[in-house]
Amino acid sequence: MNTMAALALTQNLRFTPTLPLKTLKQHQQPNPKTLTITASSSSLSGRKLRAAVIGGGPAGSSAAEALAAGGVDTYLFERSPSTAKPCGGAIPLCMIDEFSIPLHLIDRHVNRMKIISPSNLTVDFGSKTLKSHEFIPMLRREVLDSFLRSRAQSNGAHFITGLVTDIEVPDSYSSKPYVIHHTVNNCKRSLAVDLIVGADGANSKVAKIIDAGNYSCAIAFQERIKLPDEKMEYYHNLAEMYVGDDVSPDFYAWVFPKCDHVAVGTGTVCAKQNIKVYQRGIRERVKEKIRGGKVIKVEAHPIPEHPRPRRVRGRVALVGDAAGYVTKCSGEGIYFAAKSGRMCGEAIVKASEGGEKIVSEEDLKREYLREWDKKYLNTFRFLDLLQRVFYGSDVGREALVELCGDEYVQRMTFDSYLYKKLASGDRWDDVKMVLKTFGTFMRCKVVGREMEALRL
DSSP states (O other): OOHHHHTTOOTTOOOOOOOSOOOOOTTOOOOGGGGOOOOSSSBOTTSOOEEEEEOOSHHHHHHHHHHHHTTOEEEEEESOTTOOOOOOOBOOTHHHHHTTOOGGGOOEEEOEEEEEOTTOOEEEESTTTSOTTOOEEEOOHHHHHHHHHHHHHHTTOEEEEOEEEEEEOOOTTOOOOEEEEEEETTEEEEEEESEEEEOOOTTOHHHHHTTOOOOOEEEEEEEEEEOOHHHHHHTSSEEEEEEETTTEEEEEEEEEEOSSSEEEEEEESTTGGGHHHHHHHHHHHTHHHHTTOEEEEEEEEEEESSOOSOSEETTEEEOHHHHTOOOTTTOOOHHHHHHHHHHHHHHHHHHTTTTTBOOOHHHHIIIIIHHHHHHHHHHHHHHHHHHHHHSSSHHHHHHHHHHTTSHHHHHHHHHHHHHTSOOOOOHHHHHHHHHHHHHHHHHHHHHHHHHHHHHO
């Protein structure tokens, strides 16, 4: 008899909410009633909607917080709370207020950026265009993730430190539960739920189980390097971005300041097998600035390049990296992870009327997916276009850096990044910017030919 049958899932049988199954001794058998769920209609008689959120990063924690605060019986799974995804750690300024991020979590208030081209043309980005109160917050993911998980728990989410090993999926259009099989301290446990939010990253198990489709992934590689005090002072409020075939064939490399060290890294989609070659390239470009530094941590992680073909299936929704919400061009994911998690959680609360009724696939698509796409799809498409135009060759990269020297370009960029909306500029200035882009490409073609000649 399979597990689903053993759970005595029947029509019109009342469900009594329980905590996850306790570890059973060998001679004990599970009590079927502890995992019995009925949902022959959309109403939930005598209990609250039960949700599992798999993955305890910004996406999962934000979803769990919204769900629990809205009246949904919520279980947040994270297999390794002490670790965090390798990440540059930059967040937009608007996220501090929108997500009530305490200022003491912010390691650095970056108000200067340098962008360095393949020919070492350097543009100071932000020193003249950022307003006095504006900055790019830099933090460590392990600090942010821990805070967001704790806040979800304080709002009523049950936190489970465990590895999800399998998920039993009911038949299409069935109101039967999903069963989450997981291990806690090497002990097997199971939990039946009405719906699932998959927030388990680029290699999402949830996405595979619901056949959400494949997507291209980049790989990000970075080293955390503790610098001598005098060299760390140089990066006190400064972040650097480097572009060029030597550091990445289709992305950029970075030096981002943390609390007492810097993160030096790079990423690529088309040449993942050569990621360590490009890491050596960025280390070569910044060798004088990091001389005397000590590597304290090495990190690598996949990063999705576009949204998955399917992000909702049945009563399962994907958020964050699991859904593919990382922007091209900038590679930013923290804000969109947290935002998608919150939007999904709030959508479930709305569709379930505060946890009082079952939600359907159509509910999730209407309240979460359509709202997300309406709000952010054009932003993702625009940044995809920019990456294809400017990151594909050294000619494009030279043009990018030259354009970044324009104060209007900088202001539009910061307005879009810091406040997470496509900035609306002056039409005449936009026309001038387009014309300048064409002129820049013409000049940079000459630069590109000269650089290629030097290589030969």
